[in-house]
Structure formats: structure tokens, C-alpha cells
Amino acid sequence: MSGGDGRRDxxxxxxxxxxxxxxxxxxxxxxxxxxxxxxxxxVNAFALAAVGVVGxxxxxxxxxxxxxxxxxxxxxxxxxxxxxxxxCRFVAAPAVSTAQPGRPRPFLRERPTDLxxxxxxxxxxxxxxxxxxxxxxxxxxxAADEARVGALTxxxxxxxxxxxxxxxxxxxxxxxxxxxxxxxxxxxIVAVADGLSSAAWSDIGATAASSQAVTLLREQxxxxxxxxxxxxxxxxxxxxxxxxxxxxxGVGTSHLATVLITAVIAEPDANGVARAWVGWLGDSSxxxxxxxxxLWQFSAGEAKDRAAAVVSNEVAGRLPDTPHLAVDGYxxxxxxxALALVTDGIGDAWADRAGNVNEYFANAxxxxxxxxRFTADVGFDAPQCLDDRTAVVVWNGSGT
Numbered sequence: 001m002s003g004g005d006g007r008r009d010x011x012x013x014x015x016x017x018x019x020x021x022x023x024x025x026x027x028x029x030x031x032x033x034x035x036x037x038x039x040x041x042x043v044n045a046f047a048l049a050a051v052g053v054v055g056x057x058x059x060x061x062x063x064x065x066x067x068x069x070x071x072x073x074x075x076x077x078x079x080x081x082x083x084x085x086x087x088c089r090f091v092a093a094p095a096v097s098t099a100q101p102g103r104p105r106p107f108l109r110e111r112p113t114d115l116x117x118x119x120x121x122x123x124x125x126x127x128x129x130x131x132x133x134x135x136x137x138x139x140x141x142x143a144a145d146e147a148r149v150g151a152l153t154x155x156x157x158x159x160x161x162x163x164x165x166x167x168x169x170x171x172x173x174x175x176x177x178x179x180x181x182x183x184x185x186x187x188x189i190v191a192v193a194d195g196l197s198s199a200a201w202s203d204i205g206a207t208a209a210s211s212q213a214v215t216l217l218r219e220q221x222x223x224x225x226x227x228x229x230x231x232x233x234x235x236x237x238x239x240x241x242x243x244x245x246x247x248x249x250g251v252g253t254s255h256l257a258t259v260l261i262t263a264v265i266a267e268p269d270a271n272g273v274a275r276a277w278v279g280w281l282g283d284s285s286x287x288x289x290x291x292x293x294x295l296w297q298f299s300a301g302e303a304k305d306r307a308a309a310v311v312s313n314e315v316a317g318r319l320p321d322t323p324h325l326a327v328d329g330y331x332x333x334x335x336x337x338a339l340a341l342v343t344d345g346i347g348d349a350w351a352d353r354a355g356n357v358n359e360y361f362a363n364a365x366x367x368x369x370x371x372x373r374f375t376a377d378v379g380f381d382a383p384q385c386l387d388d389r390t391a392v393v394v395w396n397g398s399g400t
Contacts, residue, residue, distance in 0.1 A: 118364075120357055120382040127381040129166035138172035138203055141165060142379075146371040149181045149188040150267045152274070153368045156190075156392040157375040161345055163386025171197075174258075175343050175390040176206040180214040182221050188265045189217050190392045194284050194343040196257040196318065201249065205242050205256030209319055212241040213262050226266055231279035231328035235260070239320035246320070257318045259284050260326075261301060261341050265333070265394050272335035274396040279328035281317045285347040288331060289338040294362045296340065296350050299331050303351075333396040338365065340394075345387035346378070357382060368395055 117127075131141065141160040148154070160173035174195035181188055191213035195202025216237055220229050238260065246253045259282020268274040278286045278300040285301030302316060317325035333339055342350070349357040357380070364377055378389045 116376045118360060118377060118380045120355060120360070120380065122383055123381040124162055124383055124385060126162035126166050126386055129162070131160075131165045132168070132170035134170050134172045136172075139176070139207060141173055142375065143173075143177070144371045144375045145179060146368075146374070147179060150185045151397055152188045152265055152267070153395040153398060154179055154188060154190075154392065155365075155368055155371060155374040156390075157371070157378040158390040159375065159379045159388065161386050161388040162381075164388060172203040173388050174203045174206055175345070175388040176203070176210040177341075177390050177392050178210040178214040179392060180218060182218060186267045187221055187226060188394055189214050189221075190263045190265070190341055190394065191217070191260065192262075192284055192341045192343060192390055192392055193258045193260045194282065194345075194388070194390070196259070199255050199257040201246075201251060201255045202258055204245060204249075205258040205319070208242050208245050208256070209238050209258050209260045212238050213260060217262060217264055221264065226264060226275075226277065229264060229277050229279070229328070231326045232324065234262070234279060235281055235319065235323040235326035239323040242320040253320050256320070258282075259318055261286060263339065263341055263394070265339060265396075268335065268396055272397070274333040276331050276333060276339050276394075277328060278331060278339075278341075279326055281319060281323065281326040283344050283347070285342060285344070286331070287340045287342065287347070287350065288333065289340070289362055289365065290334065291336045291338075291366055294359055294366075296358050296362050298351065299339075300329055301347070335397055336367075336395070338393050338395045340365075341392045343388060343390045345385065345389035346391050348387075349380075349382060349385050355382070365393055368393075368398065 142158070144157040146155050156177055156179055158173060158175045158177055160171075160175075164171040164173070174197065175193065176195070177190070177192045179188070179190050191210040193206035193209040193213075195204075195206035199205065213234065216234055217229070220234065224230070242256050242258070243253050246256045249255075259280075261278070261280040261282070261284040263276055263278045263286065265276040266274055280286070280301050283302045285303070286299045287296040288299045289296050331339065346361075349355065350361065351358075361377065365374075369377075374391075374393075378391055380389075
């Protein structure tokens with residue numbers, strides 16, 4: 001309706017301007033054609049000037065009126081949007097008052113779901129929250145490696161847990177691992193540490209423990225040989241290193257508390273069988289995988305009593321306070337078998353027979369996978385699995 005009215009208004013205005021212009025032109029010619037006794041030339045000049053001014057005004061008026069008329073026509077050329085339907089609506093977060101803007105908070109599934117990460121059941125709510133940064137400078141939230149030492153194939157990854165990376169403030173990755181080898185590549189060396197959540201600087205303690213353990217094990221192999229590795233001496237010296245870090249920071253040793261599990265895997269013998277020495281203190285664990293059996297089997301570490309009404313996370317031993325509680329043993333790996341050293345962020349999920357996490361990892365890691373795939377697996381999404389996750393897997397051979 002408004003478009004038709006506009007067109008009629010523009011037409012009426014145009015006829016008025018045309019009539020006015022015609023009247024002025026006729027009057028001017030009449031005036032010019034009439035003889036004057038005095039100043040005839042001046043009268044003629046004014047008449048012609050009037051014609052020019054009125055003509056210009058009519059032309060400018062027509063141009064100025066044209067755009068509004070065209071603009072009024074545009075809404076009629078297409079369907080009008082429904083005034084009741086919002087063009088865009090954000091539904092992930094509640095409305096925040098503009099007078100007092102609230103502090104940004106993470107909302108569930110604000111990040112796109114990572115399809116490369118295996119998900120079990122309904123997953124964990126924290127898995128979908130944004131990753132936040134701790135207040136101080138810390139180690140990376142993700143670490144990964146792949147390597148070959150003689151006939152042994154290694155994959156390693158450590159990922160900060162969902163419960164640590166989305167809090168306010170966020171916590172650092174308190175797990176740490178190191179991998180190494182003997183100078184002659186006859187032995188692969190692995191250390192995995194898990195800092196205690198109750199310790200303010202546990203990430204520093206875990207990093208110091210894993211790094212120092214690999215260095216000291218290399219020294220022991222060269223000094224006394226694989227069959228005479230001394231777990232008490234090893235963990236005692238690691239404890240001294242952590243205590244020195246605590247003293248350097250001016251804090252008590254309990255602030256750097258960590259557990260530690262270590263392994264030395266020898267090259268396979270003539271029959272393709274490899275032996276591995278494992279030493280541990282705390283609730284990290286070692287697991288073995290027979291390629292013919294789709295299940296990781298617990299082999300070493302501090303097993304939790306899962307028959308109890310409440311599964312306790314209390315750690316019997318820790319560094320640097322109780323290195324004398326460290327124990328060790330040897331395991332055997334047939335050709336194609338694998339040894340995994342994991343923190344309880346993975347070990348607890350594997351030990352839970354109610355789920356199928358163990359079975360999934362037994363099939364996924366039956367043979368070595370690329371480090372990117374291995375890291376994605378370590379970042380799995382499962383209910384109540386919120387802790388940091390670290391796994392170092394050594395296959396006897398290619399694992400095929």
C-alpha cells in the first residue's frame with residue numbers, strides 16, 4: 001500500500017513543477033516580446049534569468065524525489081521477513097546484564113566435539129569445557145613422542161585431564177614422562193611420574209623425577225648391567241634431586257610430592273623374547289598385552305582395592321619422602337607383545353571391568369599407531385575420568 005501512495009505523490013509533484021515552469025516561460029517570453037520605454041534590456045535579462053532558475057529548481061526537485069520513490073518500491077519486490085522470527089539467537093549461555101557484565105564462564109559443549117577422541121558412554125561433562133591456562137608458566141598441556149630403539153617400538157603421550165584444564169584457576173599437567181636409551185641402543189628406558197594433586201608444585205616434582213630417573217638408569221646400566229639394577233639406590237637419588245628442587249624454591253618437600261614408575265626393556269633374545277625390569281612407588285602401573293588376547297593385563301604397580309565399597313586414591317608411598325618403599329620386578333614380553341606404563345588416569349579406567357575401555361585400548365594398540373592417533377586415544381572421553389592421562393607403550397618388535 002505504501003508503494004502506491006508514494007508513486008501518486010511523486011506524479012502529482014511532477015505535474016505541479018511542470019506547470020510552474022511552463023507559466024514562467026510563457027510570462028518571460030511575453031515580457032521579452034513587449035516593448036519597454038526605459039531599461040528594456042534589463043527587464044529581458046531578469047526574465048530569462050527567472051526561466052533558468054525555475055527550470056533548474058524543477059530538475060533538481062525531480063532528482064531529489066526519485067531515490068525515495070525507488071527506495072519505497074524495494075520492499076515490495078521480495079517477501080517481507082516474519083517480524084516474529086529472530087534472525088540470530090545465541091542459546092548456549094544465559095543472558096548477562098549489560099549494567100554489570102558477569103565474568104566469562106565455560107559452558108558445556110562450547111567447543112566443537114572432537115570426533116578423533118574415543119568416547120565411552122555419555123562421556124564427561126568437563127570434556128566439553130574450554131581449555132584454560134594456569135596462572136603460572138607450566139609445562140605444555142600435551143606431550144607426545146614416537147621412537148624406535150633397536151627392535152623395540154615406542155609411543156608416548158601425556159594429556160592434561162579434563163578436570164584440571166577447565167577449573168578456575170586451571171591446574172597444570174601434573175603427569176610427566178621421559179623416554180631414553182642406552183648408548184648402544186640395546187635397552188629402552190622409560191619413566192612415568194604422576195604429581196599428587198594435593199601438592200602445589202607437584203608438576204615440578206614429577207618432571208624432576210621422570211627426567212632424573214632416565215638419566216640415573218642409563219648410568220646404572222653402564223655401571224652394573226641390566227640384571228643388577230638397584231631400585232632402592234635409584235629412587236633414593238631421585239628423591240634427593242626432588243628435595244633439592246624444593247629447597248631451591250624455598251618450600252617443603254611435600255609440595256613437590258609425586259609417584260614414579262620406571263622400566264628398562266632389553267633387546268629381544270634369539271627366540272624373540274624381551275625381558276623388562278620395572279620399578280615403582282605409588283599408584284602408577286605397568287600392563288602387558290598379548291596380541292592374541294584383547295585385554296591389557298595388570299603386571300606391576302600399586303593396585304587399588306576395587307572390591308572395597310569406596311575405591312581410595314590414598315598413596316602408600318611417594319617421592320621424595322619415602323623412597324625406601326620402592327619395589328621392582330621383571331616381566332617377559334613375547335614377540336609382538338607390549339608393555340605399557342600408565343598413570344592412574346588411564347590405569348583406573350583399564351582396571352574397571354564394568355566398562356569396555358580396556359578392551360578398546362587392547363584392540364587400538366595391538367600394534368603401534370602414529371603418535372597423533374596415540375595422543376588422541378590418551379585424550380579419551382569417559383564418565384568420571386577427569387585426571388591427567390599418561391601412557392608410554394613399548395612393543396617387542398613392530399607389533400604386527
